[in-house]
Amino acid sequence: MAKVLCVLYDDPIGGHPASYPRDTIPTISGYPGGQTAPTPQGIDFTPGEMLGSVSGELGLRRFLEERGHTLVVTSDKEGPDSVFDRELPDADIVISQPFWPAYLTAERMERAANLKLVVTAGIGSDHTDLSAAIGKGVSVAEVTYSNSISVAEHVVMMILSLVRNYLPSNQVAREGGWAIADCSQRAYDVEGMQVGTVAAGRIGLAVLRRMHPFDVGLHYFDRHRLPAEVERELNLTFHGSVASMVGVCDVVTINCPLHPETENLFDERLIASMKRGAYIVNTARGKIVDRDAIVRALESGHLAGYAGDVWYPQPAPADHPWRTMPNHGMTPHTSGTTLSAQARYAAGTREILEAFFDGTPIREEYLIVDGGKLAGAGAHSYSAK
Known part of the structure; x- marks a missing residue:
């Protein structure tokens, strides 16, 4: 029987919800391109419930315990005395989320003698040392596409929020004011702007499709060029680097995985090459940008705004400079963990576990590392460095 160690974020401050704003959520059966939504043999939760926090347990406890497995769920993941570190040595499976990642370093993996499978409940597996997983023959999987559209919607919201100066204007209203000039002095139309994405995979392409009706110029860079018919449909301009x-864009959204090639990609030099008054939206990973270079660019006015929900480390410390830098629209890492998305990535996590326990193949599109090498989505998105 297996020990499953699951790291999830804390429950709401007021406790696990007793009720929700909506009674139901839409049923999503598939995604653009033909991939189906998760199809586990069954679920033990009601879609729309809070599943991503500790009490939600991803809806897994009954399923695992009825099969004789042990489930340990915690939010305590940092330091040698954390629950995560104490429970890790005899864990067979580790599950965590990008929003509250259990950083599975090579050193931690070395101490996990029984570890066979690492699952990301969501998308993005950079909190796991993939080279170490390859070396130890540990499989890594994630619920590909489960919350990609959730993140794309968040990106569009943040673009509009920055360009239209929404957050400061909302604050004026909350404080009882009517300072129209103050609100409008940083507000522009998105129409006619040039918008570019770093990577045009599931999230990046979804952002491009959603921005197309705003009558903007659309640009993208990706290691894999999109089909010509997609470029024509959306009137996309491809860039080789x-x-x-970034030099031609008014808005740049970052949607690429974090790996050695992209770490600190947006450094002082690259940011300086952008238009004065450009905006950056980063819902990919915090380490893709130079933390302090972003702060300096906002303070100098070279960047007009920066928004995102990814930080490093996560959770971000209270004194993280992004909390107090000017003209930002930062949120905690929430873009991919809406109640709608939780239903899909919880179901996908169960689907992966069912396949693992039954000895059947895990979906190819869910695989990141398998059989000692990058596999599936991992072979497309990551580099073996």
Whole structure:
């Protein structure tokens, strides 16, 4: 029997919800391109419930315990005395989320003698040392596409929020004011702007499709060029490098995985090459940008705004400079963990576990590392460095 160690974020401050704003959520059966939504043999939760926090347990306890497995759920994940570190040595499976990642370093993996499978409940597996997983023959999987559209919607919201100066204007209203000039002095139309994405995979392409009706110019960089018919449909301009794209864009959204090639990609030099008054929206990973270079660019006015929900480390410390830098629209890492998304990534996590326990293949599109090498989505998105 297996021990499953699951790291989830804390329950709401007021406790696990007793009720919800909506009674139901839409049923999503598939995604653009033909991939179906998760199809586990069954679920033990009601879609729309809070599943991503500790009390939600991803809806897994009954399923696992009825099969004789042990489930340990915690939010305590940092330091040698954390529950995560104490429970890790004999864990067979580790599950965590990008929003509250259990950083599975090579050193931690070395101490996990029984570890066979690492699952990301959501998308993005950079909190796991993939090279170490390859070396130890540990499989890594994630619920690909489960919350991609959730993140894309968040990106569009943040673009509009920054360009239209929404958050400061909302604050004026909350404080009882009517300072129209103050609100409008940083507000622009998105119409006619040039918008570019770093990577045009599931999230990046979804952002491009959603921005197309706003009558903007659309640009993208990706290691894998999109089909010609998609470029024609959306009137996309392809760029052979990030550097060539960012210089022409008013808004840049970052949607690429974090790996050695993209860490600190947006450094002082690249940011300086952008238009004065450009905006950056980063819902990918915090380490793709240079933390302090972002602060300096906002303070100098070279960047007009920065928004995102990814930080490093996560959770971000109270004194993280992004909390107090000017003209930002930061949120905690929430873009991919809406109640709608939780239903899908919880179901996908169960689907992965069912396949693992039954000895049947895990979906190819869910695989990141398998059989000692990058596999599935991992072979497309990551580099073996």
